[in-house]
Amino acid sequence: MLKTRRLGYDGKGQRLFRSAADDPSGAFAALGNVPLILESLVPFEREISIIAARGLDGATACFDPADNVHRNGILYTSTVPASVAAPTAEAARRAATAILEALGYVGVIGVEFFVLADGSVVVNEIAPRVHNSGHWTEAACVVSQFEQHVRAIAGLPLGDPSRHSDCAMQNLIGDEIAELPNLLAAPNVLVHLYGKAEARPGRKMGHFTRLL
Amino acid sequence: MLKTRRLGYDGKGQRLFRSAADDPSGAFAALGNVPLILESLVPFEREISIIAARGLDGATACFDPADNVHRNGILYTSTVPASVAAPTAEAARRAATAILEALGYVGVIGVEFFVLADGSVVVNEIAPRVHNSGHWTEAACVVSQFEQHVRAIAGLPLGDPSRHSDCAMQNLIGDEIAELPNLLAAPNVLVHLYGKAEARPGRKMGHFTRLL
Numbered sequence: 001m002l003k004t005r006r007l008g009y010d011g012k013g014q015r016l017f018r019s020a021a022d023d024p025s026g027a028f029a030a031l032g033n034v035p036l037i038l039e040s041l042v043p044f045e046r047e048i049s050i051i052a053a054r055g056l057d058g059a060t061a062c063f064d065p066a067d068n069v070h071r072n073g074i075l076y077t078s079t080v081p082a083s084v085a086a087p088t089a090e091a092a093r094r095a096a097t098a099i100l101e102a103l104g105y106v107g108v109i110g111v112e113f114f115v116l117a118d119g120s121v122v123v124n125e126i127a128p129r130v131h132n133s134g135h136w137t138e139a140a141c142v143v144s145q146f147e148q149h150v151r152a153i154a155g156l157p158l159g160d161p162s163r164h165s166d167c168a169m170q171n172l173i174g175d176e177i178a179e180l181p182n183l184l185a186a187p188n189v190l191v192h193l194y195g196k197a198e199a200r201p202g203r204k205m206g207h208f209t210r211l212l
Numbered sequence: 213m214l215k216t217r218r219l220g221y222d223g224k225g226q227r228l229f230r231s232a233a234d235d236p237s238g239a240f241a242a243l244g245n246v247p248l249i250l251e252s253l254v255p256f257e258r259e260i261s262i263i264a265a266r267g268l269d270g271a272t273a274c275f276d277p278a279d280n281v282h283r284n285g286i287l288y289t290s291t292v293p294a295s296v297a298a299p300t301a302e303a304a305r306r307a308a309t310a311i312l313e314a315l316g317y318v319g320v321i322g323v324e325f326f327v328l329a330d331g332s333v334v335v336n337e338i339a340p341r342v343h344n345s346g347h348w349t350e351a352a353c354v355v356s357q358f359e360q361h362v363r364a365i366a367g368l369p370l371g372d373p374s375r376h377s378d379c380a381m382q383n384l385i386g387d388e389i390a391e392l393p394n395l396l397a398a399p400n401v402l403v404h405l406y407g408k409a410e411a412r413p414g415r416k417m418g419h420f421t422r423l424l
Contacts (some may be wrong), residue, residue: 087265139354141401142423157397165376184370192352211354211376 001039004031004083005166008125010202011073016041042122048089050081051134051149052096053108054123056155058101061148063091063161068076068133071173072198074202078133079168079212080140095123110134130208132171139190139209140167166212177205186210213251218419220337222414223285228253238254254334255305256326258363259299260294263346264308265320265360268367273360274305274314275373280324286414290345291380294353300331320361322346344383344419351394351402351421352379378424389417398422 002024004013014025028036047070051063058120066078084090098113110131113121130145138144143151151158163182172179178201193206214236216225227239233278240248250386263275278290294301308323321345325333348355355371357364363370384391389411395403407417 027373142351147402151396157393160399160401162399181369184363184371187372187374188354190359190374207353 001041002027002031003037005035005037010075010171011203013068013072025206042114042124043116044182045117046121047112047124048084048092048117049078049094049110049112049131049133050096050146051108051131051137052093052100052160053145053152053158054100054105055158056106057160058171060097061158061186062096062163063134063137063145063148064163065089065092065113066133066136074173074204075132075171076173077133077170078136080134080136080163080166085119087168088115088121091119091121094200095121099126100163101124102199107152108134108145131148133169135192135207136167136169136209137163138192139169139211140165151193161194165180166211169207169209170205170212171204171210174199174201174203175203183208214239214243214251215249215251217247217249220290221339222287222416223282226285235283238261241322252325254336255328256334257329258295259324259336260296260304260312260327261290261322261324261345262308263320263322263343263349263357263360264305265357265364265373266312267315267364270313271308271370273370273373274308275346275349275357276375277301277304277325278345278348278381281382282412284386286416287344287383287384288385289380290348292348292375292378296327299333300314300327300333303331303333307333311335311338312367317343319364320346320357321365326353343380344416347404347419348379348381348421349373350404351381352377353424358385379420379421380424381421383416384420386411386413388415392418400424 001188002015004057047068048065050065054060064082065082067082069077092113108130109128112124114124140163148159183189188211189208199205206209215228259280260277261280262277266272276292277294278292279294281289304325322339322341324336326336346357352375360371395401400423401420401422411417
């Protein structure tokens with residue numbers, strides 16, 4: 001997998017080579033003539049992510065890991081609790097915390113992991129900001145990832161990241177925004193729209209959370 | 213109890229006469245020379261309130277009743293679930309819904325009730341807006357009273373008023389705002405500040421909710 005080092009999202013900034021026979025010509029230009037990383041493809045069973053935070057005082061807090069499902073390279077659903085064993089969740093928390101501390105980071109970060117067949121985790125990507133896979137925190141935690149970020153950078157105590165409910169977040173991509181009337185009438189559902197005027201294919205128009 | 217008909221809040225706009233010997237002179241002027249209501253004092257055991265909504269289409273929805281405790285005539289705490297039997301809660305819901313329908317009301321309303329010793333309810337006051345005793349909905353329901361109001365007046369379906377957690381809301385009045393650092397560090401607590409520059413006695417500076 002040939003990837004840009006920065007600013008990749010929604011499957012953009014990647015080029016996959018399945019074998020040595022695949023023709024690499026044009027890849028550098030197609031990816032924008034920027035520095036690239038060539039990685040072996042990871043045979044993962046699922047993807048999870050952790051929304052973590054580090055405050056000005058060095059305190060850290062992790063929200064629960066979420067199961068992420070992608071469609072066409074774009075995040076489609078994030079669900080908590082994730083279907084991983086406790087040691088896997090704990091390994092992901094440890095890795096997210098280690099990244100925060102190694103970077104001397106202040107604020108909220110999203111860390112995506114591949115979960116391998118043996119339950120171990122491999123960091124796939126980090127997002128130095130609030131993250132789409134953490135939108136469930138707004139519905140299922142006392143303090144959301146957004147308030148957590150403000151607390152972190154403002155030097156306030158980090159909020160309690162515990163989760164009061166099970167929850168599934170689903171993105172509304174392109175024409176899926178037409179589901180809005182049904183979603184507004186559905187029990188346990190909270191909808192967020194991003195105010196984008198036009199629904200184009202692959203465009204994130206909003207998301208909804210459903211308490212489970 | 214001599215009360216103004218409108219715009220009373222936080223114990224303002226009231227004058228209590230315990231007996232016929234109490235001197236009523238000056239009461240009319242003290243209450244602002246506006247139309248007044250003279251009511252018998254109700255021997256209530258507790259106060260509850262219902263945040264209800266009616267949409268443009270006539271649909272209605274009630275959040276769960278909350279137990280309200282006042283201090284110095286000002287709301288201090290609202291707690292859900294309220295400590296009332298199911299028939300009392302149901303009577304309050306029915307009364308709130310009847311008020312919405314009789315007024316042809318659209319939007320969110322707060323209805324306060326006295327609960328008598330026999331479990332019956334008497335409407336004390338209505339607030340034709342979102343209400344302080346409904347701030348818990350933001351922490352403990354999928355759709356808050358604020359979103360519910362927007363849905364109602366915008367002609368969207370009313371949101372599911374069900375409650376995912378038990379919750380206590382407490383107002384921060386005057387100097388109590390000094391508790392802010394402790395509240396920010398407490399688990400299960402969400403704090404709202406109103407951005408008022410000066411903490412005066414009896415002034416509502418903010419509130420916090422605690423999931424129970």
